[in-house]
Amino acid sequence: MRPKGRVVLSMGSKGNAGEFLSVVDELIRRDHWRGCFEEFVFPYAFYGIEDYEQWLPEAGLQAKRLELVAKDMLHENVAALKDWIRTT
Numbered sequence: 001m002r003p004k005g006r007v008v009l010s011m012g013s014k015g016n017a018g019e020f021l022s023v024v025d026e027l028i029r030r031d032h033w034r035g036c037f038e039e040f041v042f043p044y045a046f047y048g049i050e051d052y053e054q055w056l057p058e059a060g061l062q063a064k065r066l067e068l069v070a071k072d073m074l075h076e077n078v079a080a081l082k083d084w085i086r087t088t
Helices: 018-028 031-037 049-058 078-087
Strands: none
Touching: 018 031
């Protein structure tokens, strides 16, 4: 990035997919599914503004604005939800 350049980052953050992930956590702990997830490590993390406030200056960046925008995860149908799961 050039000096005084701008970048906009948009990503899942703290609380993202919270309800969905709670249901998944509950399901994978059930006896029926537990064996399939014995060594599973969730590869994602959803960070909050306080994390980015620390990391941006460490990376030499200055935030003009940081905000967490809540967005409902609504899927048109089961196939759309499956597509989201597969690509996420």
